[in-house]
Amino acid sequence: MSSVTTTNRPFPEKVYLSGSDCFHLVIDSHAKANKLGGNVMHIALQFDSVLPPTIIIDSLQQSPVIHWLCNIKLKKGLIFSKPYWKYTNNGREIIIDTLSSEIEKTIPTELLNLEMGIKSERFIQGTIVQYANKTSALVISWNHILMDGKGMGLLLNHLQRISSETNESSTEDWNNYFPKTSSSQRKFIDSLWIFYGVKTFIQRSTRGGFKSIATSKVDSTAQAVYQTLRFNPEETIRIDKRAREKGARFGSNLFLLASSIQSVQTILTARNNTGTIWLPIPYDGRKKNAQGPIITNDVAYLFYRLEQPDLKDLETTVLSLQTQMMDEMKINLPSNYKVFLDFMRYFPLWLYYFLVRVNSDKNFASFLYSSTHSNFDQLTNHFNGLVTEINIMAPVVFPPGVTLSFVRQNEQIIANIAYASNCLSEAEYEHLAKSLRINLLDL
């Protein structure tokens, strides 16, 4: 087994949360208040055989990144100061459970309902799932406050590097793991001006409110439901071709988003409850080809507002999204929004959550959406096994009560739909899924 040495630097004692990390603290509060949903993400690496657990356990346990992640505590700091992770060095190792499942490629429900809030002792764990057909999966579950999907992809790359048998020893660079401390020379008054500009933009963008599938009442009997739609390589090629036909100029992602919007719109139409659709869409804020940071949500956002004329058909929706994307990037909105979020870190959490609720009528968006783009395209082998599929399950956040997330890996697209059972009936879910397939594939 390769040995891993770090540089001579000790583990960092204190790592401040980013603006995006702190927004996940708000989501945590939101889940508590509404007694549903949360912040726990799951990534499942499917293997074509049953891997020896020791390979996985050894790899995870020898990783200094995993060690650090298992030995931290969230500190809120004094009033009007930034929250941070404090390294506790309690000698904890990652928990790795084992579960069995009859149906291949599924994440067991008990795992999907795992609770791992900010008051937990652990924010990351592993589970080896063994399927009846002699295949297996490694599922890593983590609280989204720790890292985003791209960060998890980078963590998997890191684990791959240190578990490779060809490396007798490997020196990892701490700089890759943690966010760099800000070297911004921006004056406070400039930051305040940017903050005000972004606040005004968001208020204008959400004026008049927006529609979502969520019901208004908290229902303590509601459950989170997770469904997965898979598109094989042939269907994926068809989706990409259709994306170009519908006017998506810069790759298929806006087409996937437009298809999701149109599918949600069919539910709202059936309920006679159409109106404005409003969506904050995250994307990776790191520079391209970067190997870090791993431990943070380094995310930029674009915001899309669609009125009924924009929702006429797929092409019109794609065009509207494209236009808004370019307009917002022209005014540097993504980087300015980061400044805005960084500012919000200084607000006490109760005040932050209050401001978000008041300004958004207690709802974050018409629905939540994310896409891993090509984060896992090259990850076809890991832990000495052939990876047949990678999937990431994003949690339900209620309201809005529906999360759509797309993963692209190994020439396949996977669409996950997570929803609250008090927001969508089974029949409505079937209708949503069918509509999504029709929009993506032109069936």
Place this chain on the structure above:
Amino acid sequence: MDTITASLKHFIETNILTDNLQISEDTVLQEIGLDSFSIVEIILFIERKFDLLLPDELLVPETFTSLNTLTQAIHSCQV
């Protein structure tokens, strides 16, 4: 190196790619991680730097394959 190519190279290396990563005129941009957002950033840079709106027929994946293809596209608009 063509001055347009040099400008594009500098912009991409400074603003889009991770530190110290350098590209050549033939580097396939998608293979080093450039995505749809990066393409939009490049389009907006071309607009600002060369006072040029790329026409619809050039807003296709082939234009953004490499620095060379981008340079050719810009030259074709300046003729």
